[in-house]
Amino acid sequence: MKYYGSDKPDLRFEMKFVELMDIMKGHGFSVFDNAAYVGGICATGAATYTRKQLDALTDFVKRPQIGAKGMVYARVEADGSVKSSVDKFFTQEVLQEVKEAFGAKPGDLILILSGDDVMKTRKQLCELRLEMGSQLGLRDKNKFVCLWVIDFPMFEWSEEEGRLMAMHHPFTHPKEEDIALLDTDPAAVRADAYDMVVNGVEVGGGSIRIHDAQLQARMFEILGFTPEKAEAQFGFLMNAFKYGAPPHGGLAYGLDRWVSLFAGLDSIRDCIAFPKNNSGRDVMLDAPSTIDPSQLDELNLIVDVKEDL
DSSP: OTTTSSSSOOOSSOOOOEEOHHHHSSSSOHHHHTOSEEEEEEETTOTTOOHHHHHHHHHHHTSTTTOOSOOEEEEEOTTSOEEETTTTTSOHHHHHHHHHHHTOOTTOEEEEEEESOHHHHHHHHHHHHHHHHHHTTOOOTTOOOEEEEEOOBSEEEETTTTEEEESSOTTBOBOGGGTTHHHHOGGGOBBSEEEEEETTEEEEEEEEEOOOHHHHHHHHHHTTOOHHHHHHHHHHHHHHHTTOOOOEEOOEEOHHHHHHHHTTOSOGGGTSSSOOOTTSOBTTTTBSOOOOHHHHHHTTOOOOOOOOO
């Protein structure tokens, strides 16, 4: 997340994030001075981008789907000097520090985003990185770079719920060496989970599952379940542990995702067995469609169709 803003990074090209808080804060540019995160990427050889292309990139990151408020750019000129879109706030000495932080060379283009939310801004920067990778021809569909992503956090904090939530699901086993942290610092606990990623696509994932009733009960407690609620929802599982469930886990691969990668397809919809369109309709089976009343009666369901006003 620190270097790519994604837990499924596309490693066909570099363009790692560089954090610039220490360099760019405190120079009177309020956008950076008031930000919780300032970071950027360096696109090799992209200093030839025109103002129109840079404006298009700014519009790209400001799209509602991405949500950035703007973008700052800096070019490394042929003589090694740096020309930026915020020159009036930063001296050449500061801009040279930025250049050094990226290891940028003449002809390179530095793109910088900032924001109030560190994780959100990193994800925005991830989208910008992928877009630049595409524009510069770095995402070769005939090149495959695989990696295992491990050591996921066990929990993530939910502002909406005001509590810790399971990053994967509440049955994921924590790393053995981190179990003691459940009592002192649960947010630091790592999950015994793993994903396989190819070219920025998660093609498979899995985890070792909890097989101990006491550990599972502790997990439910951290996630805010009362003993009564845990028993009501997962009593069947807790009871099963009494019979000595062995350590177990696995890995689920998505065959359709593999096929989409090997076929060089841009959308997984082109190779899944029963694709849905953007409105969630299955055009092959023409579903959803009218249901026979006898099926509704069997399930004790009533369909109440509202007429459009």
